[in-house]
Amino acid sequence: MDTRRLEAFSDGVIAIIITIMVLELKVPHEASLQALRPLLPGFLTYILSYIYIGIYWNNHHHLLQATQQVSGGILWANLYLLFWLSLIPFVTGWMGENHFEPGPTALYGVVLLMAGAAYTLLQRAIVARHGRDSILKKAIGADLKGNLSLVLYLVAIAFSYFSVWIATASYVATALMWLVPDRRIERALAGRPSPEGGPHGG
Amino acid sequence: MDTRRLEAFSDGVIAIIITIMVLELKVPHEASLQALRPLLPGFLTYILSYIYIGIYWNNHHHLLQATQQVSGGILWANLYLLFWLSLIPFVTGWMGENHFEPGPTALYGVVLLMAGAAYTLLQRAIVARHGRDSILKKAIGADLKGNLSLVLYLVAIAFSYFSVWIATASYVATALMWLVPDRRIERALAGRPSPEGGPHGG
Amino acid sequence: MDTRRLEAFSDGVIAIIITIMVLELKVPHEASLQALRPLLPGFLTYILSYIYIGIYWNNHHHLLQATQQVSGGILWANLYLLFWLSLIPFVTGWMGENHFEPGPTALYGVVLLMAGAAYTLLQRAIVARHGRDSILKKAIGADLKGNLSLVLYLVAIAFSYFSVWIATASYVATALMWLVPDRRIERALAGRPSPEGGPHGG
Amino acid sequence: MDTRRLEAFSDGVIAIIITIMVLELKVPHEASLQALRPLLPGFLTYILSYIYIGIYWNNHHHLLQATQQVSGGILWANLYLLFWLSLIPFVTGWMGENHFEPGPTALYGVVLLMAGAAYTLLQRAIVARHGRDSILKKAIGADLKGNLSLVLYLVAIAFSYFSVWIATASYVATALMWLVPDRRIERALAGRPSPEGGPHGG
Numbered sequence: 001m002d003t004r005r006l007e008a009f010s011d012g013v014i015a016i017i018i019t020i021m022v023l024e025l026k027v028p029h030e031a032s033l034q035a036l037r038p039l040l041p042g043f044l045t046y047i048l049s050y051i052y053i054g055i056y057w058n059n060h061h062h063l064l065q066a067t068q069q070v071s072g073g074i075l076w077a078n079l080y081l082l083f084w085l086s087l088i089p090f091v092t093g094w095m096g097e098n099h100f101e102p103g104p105t106a107l108y109g110v111v112l113l114m115a116g117a118a119y120t121l122l123q124r125a126i127v128a129r130h131g132r133d134s135i136l137k138k139a140i141g142a143d144l145k146g147n148l149s150l151v152l153y154l155v156a157i158a159f160s161y162f163s164v165w166i167a168t169a170s171y172v173a174t175a176l177m178w179l180v181p182d183r184r185i186e187r188a189l190a191g192r193p194s195p196e197g198g199p200h201g202g
Numbered sequence: 203m204d205t206r207r208l209e210a211f212s213d214g215v216i217a218i219i220i221t222i223m224v225l226e227l228k229v230p231h232e233a234s235l236q237a238l239r240p241l242l243p244g245f246l247t248y249i250l251s252y253i254y255i256g257i258y259w260n261n262h263h264h265l266l267q268a269t270q271q272v273s274g275g276i277l278w279a280n281l282y283l284l285f286w287l288s289l290i291p292f293v294t295g296w297m298g299e300n301h302f303e304p305g306p307t308a309l310y311g312v313v314l315l316m317a318g319a320a321y322t323l324l325q326r327a328i329v330a331r332h333g334r335d336s337i338l339k340k341a342i343g344a345d346l347k348g349n350l351s352l353v354l355y356l357v358a359i360a361f362s363y364f365s366v367w368i369a370t371a372s373y374v375a376t377a378l379m380w381l382v383p384d385r386r387i388e389r390a391l392a393g394r395p396s397p398e399g400g401p402h403g404g
Numbered sequence: 405m406d407t408r409r410l411e412a413f414s415d416g417v418i419a420i421i422i423t424i425m426v427l428e429l430k431v432p433h434e435a436s437l438q439a440l441r442p443l444l445p446g447f448l449t450y451i452l453s454y455i456y457i458g459i460y461w462n463n464h465h466h467l468l469q470a471t472q473q474v475s476g477g478i479l480w481a482n483l484y485l486l487f488w489l490s491l492i493p494f495v496t497g498w499m500g501e502n503h504f505e506p507g508p509t510a511l512y513g514v515v516l517l518m519a520g521a522a523y524t525l526l527q528r529a530i531v532a533r534h535g536r537d538s539i540l541k542k543a544i545g546a547d548l549k550g551n552l553s554l555v556l557y558l559v560a561i562a563f564s565y566f567s568v569w570i571a572t573a574s575y576v577a578t579a580l581m582w583l584v585p586d587r588r589i590e591r592a593l594a595g596r597p598s599p600e601g602g603p604h605g606g
Numbered sequence: 607m608d609t610r611r612l613e614a615f616s617d618g619v620i621a622i623i624i625t626i627m628v629l630e631l632k633v634p635h636e637a638s639l640q641a642l643r644p645l646l647p648g649f650l651t652y653i654l655s656y657i658y659i660g661i662y663w664n665n666h667h668h669l670l671q672a673t674q675q676v677s678g679g680i681l682w683a684n685l686y687l688l689f690w691l692s693l694i695p696f697v698t699g700w701m702g703e704n705h706f707e708p709g710p711t712a713l714y715g716v717v718l719l720m721a722g723a724a725y726t727l728l729q730r731a732i733v734a735r736h737g738r739d740s741i742l743k744k745a746i747g748a749d750l751k752g753n754l755s756l757v758l759y760l761v762a763i764a765f766s767y768f769s770v771w772i773a774t775a776s777y778v779a780t781a782l783m784w785l786v787p788d789r790r791i792e793r794a795l796a797g798r799p800s801p802e803g804g805p806h807g808g
Binding site: 005008009012013016017020023024072075076079082083086087089090093094097098101102103104106107 | 209210213214216217218220221222224225227229230231232233234235237238249252256259260263381
Binding site for chain 3: 207210211214215217218219222225226274277278281284285288289291292295296299300303304305306308309
């Protein structure tokens with residue numbers, strides 16, 4: 001079983017997720033630019049979520065390039081990741097409509113946390129299939145970046161009820177940390193193992 | 203005619219179905235976590251339908267891997283399956299909004315039953331094209347699992363008006379039965395025929 | 405320039421069109437099966453449009469298999485066809501919601517007519533690129549079936565204001581005429597030219 | 607890293623964008639043809655945006671055909687372009703609903719301007735990866751057509767508050783300028799460099 005159709009299906013789902021998020025930005029009925037002002041928080045949230053989905057797509061792309069075999073477990077780990085990603089438009093819409101209030105801000109973090117954990121699970125399922133001595137295993141290493149993200153999401157969720165700004169800053173900081181493209185797998189494929197972590201998706 | 207474009211088109215439709223279901227979860231206008239409570243049945247139904255679509259995608263993936271030739275009949279049997287799958291977001295939304303009442307619960311089962319029967323039809327169209335001695339025919343065998351699913355859907359539809367819980371439990375049980383990935387085709391491709399049934403999706 | 409990406413893009417657009425049509429079937433708020441009755445015309449229209457889109461996808465699939473080269477003109481002829489197909493969800497929703505009244509019934513035919521003409525145009529653009537002696541040209545021949553469809557659409561549009569039933573029957577008859585898969589290109593590829601017409605999409 | 611998955615993902619996103627725009631054309635509740643009249647501006651805007659998205663897809667298709675290697679920078683430049691394209695359904699809906707009023711007309715131009723600039727950026731990222739002496743660099747040349755488009759968008763934005771008609775005419779003129787398929791890359795691939803500009807997307 002090859003990775004081609006798994007990639008194609010994941011690409012399809014991720015492409016739809018990234019595009020239907022924009023449907024949460026409801027077209028205003030008035031024609032004045034002032035009518036756009038209430039949409040600003042929704043627009044900023046859209047940008048943040050777009051970047052997160054972009055990061056996941058990028059890292060997923062790299063991860064599957066290092067994958068040669070697909071098992072049933074990998075198929076379901078991938079579907080489990082896509083499940084959490086599919087909830088991002090919902091939490092994006094809720095956070096955008098409610099101007100960064102505690103509840104939506106915390107739930108946004110919960111979905112990011114679950115998606116991050118699902119990515120780690122997918123990574124492990126692929127490593128388990130390919131063996132602990134594989135290029136992939138070496139490339140991922142201790143996955144410091146992935147684990148740090150999970151901690152940052154937990155911090156953001158906890159802070160949602162005290163300071164929405166710290167929570168939001170955590171989400172932005174995590175995204176920025178991942179925006180730098182992860183070259184570990186590329187490096188490992190080229191024969192240079194890297195000790196610092198794994199292509200954990202955000 | 204090869205299977206590549208049939209796969210690509212089916213993947214596209216299934217990816218869209220699985221993703222637009224989430225649009226039935228309407229973003230609440232209030233920011234409190236209590237505002238999410240009315241969405242809980244819809245969310246649980248979304249999970250159930252997501253798993254069903256995931257099972258269909260998985261089994262469809264396996265089925266087409268054992269397919270070498272595509273005929274007009276196979277194209278239409280495939281479109282007929284996708285037709286019933288395309289109605290899953292509708293019945294998911296209806297069941298989710300109406301907290302498992304008899305009507306929506308029964309209709310959910312009707313759509314699953316029709317999709318299951320369509321999958322059996324697609325399977326037969328592919329076997330007819332490849333011959334009764336093909337690997338695929340051996341892999342599917344008597345298709346006990348597929349036929350049992352159809353019976354469980356019928357039970358669930360009948361019970362919808364007596365006990366919604368039994369009906370719902372039937373849907374969950376059928377999904378769990380299929381969550382275990384079907385290794386019969388993989389086994390058959392590797393030369394080990396299996397006597398127990400077919401990769402019926404549902 | 406090869407046909408691969410043209411196929412992939414067309415498949416994507418057609419997959420989305422066929423799937424978003426179901427969004428026009430609004431989930432009723434009541435749980436009784438009686439609440440589904442007002443949706444019946446919409447559901448029947450959905451089935452009709454689903455079959456039309458399926459026919460287009462099937463014929464498009466065959467047409468591109470006989471295509472080796474893609475020019476700018478072919479790309480735009482293809483986009484022009486997809487434009488008219490993209491309006492099918494709109495006219496389907498309108499006809500479905502208005503129980504086969506004259507206006508929506510006529511407009512449904514106008515969109516089918518334009519899509520049919522666009523398919524003929526695409527066919528000609530591909531033939532022009534491949535030469536009048538190509539397999540494709542022979543396969544299409546006089547395109548009786550395609551031209552008959554255009555006539556049937558015109559009849560249906562004209563009858564919309566006298567008898568919606570005759571108009572609707574014309575749409576159903578045209579779809580049935582195409583449901584029989586078009587084997588002319590397959591036959592021509594296998595070396596047997598056919599005199600009867602072309603894989604005109606519906 | 608090859609361009610295949612980048613193409614597939616971009617195709618998916620562009621296919622969805624071009625198709626969900628039609629969802630902004632709300633199905634009227636009345637059955638008379640007069641009920642369609644208020645939809646006319648929205649329909650015209652839909653046509654314009656459809657052509658723009660078609661131009662981007664065409665040019666993107668050509669650009670990636672001249673691309674052999676994909677870097678992290680190219681992936682993000684591509685996502686940045688898709689971000690601006692994803693906002694086209696929103697501005698199309700707003701302009702269509704508000705009959706070409708100044709605010710929506712200007713914002714439409716802003717999104718086109720940003721998308722055009724993003725396309726230039728993507729082009730530069732690809733040229734940077736392939737070297738200044740590459741076929742692509744020669745094909746793009748001074749990119750007069752691309753730069754002229756950016757100027758025309760700026761003109762349109764500025765005129766939105768004085769004459770919506772001049773602004774709209776600028777959008778239509780720019781689209782027409784690009785509708786003629788760009789043969790420079792094709793020519794360059796065939797060994798004939800062209801001095802006039804680049805496949806800037808609209």
